[in-house]
Amino acid sequence: MKPKLIAIGYWYSIYEPELPNPACFEDSNWNLKEKNLVIEHLKKGKSIADWMGTSWCRYRCGESGMGASCLTDGKYIFPEKLTHYIEQHNLRLPREFVNHVTNYKSCRIFSDISKYEIDYDWWKRETGFNKKFKKRTFLAETDKEIEKFKNRL
């Protein structure tokens, strides 16, 4: 059996509406020490896969460097620029992941995603902790893309 990586920080889109909305994870009062620890941890992730294209910010904030890789720490797998959401849009990640970061011990990381089984179940069940959305999020990079998708159905 392949070792498992737990997906985190993959956001909903027209193609994957079952994934969480980043707005549900907004928390501008996240403990700064904890927040910085998580950001540092994510930035040290090792790239194990490249997407077909670059990612885009679900807030459509204009950030163009959203990355095209999946990074891993050996237990979790996350998008290269998950830190963008934490730093620019005040997102907080679930307690379970924060505890993992706090207690993290480095482990062997394979260089190829095909060596792993990716588990999205936990992440899909995460509902966040924020219900009062201050900013809008989007299901595609442009309205045109949403239109095109609708017409295809």
Ligand SMILES: [Zn+2]
């Ligand atoms: Zn953004």
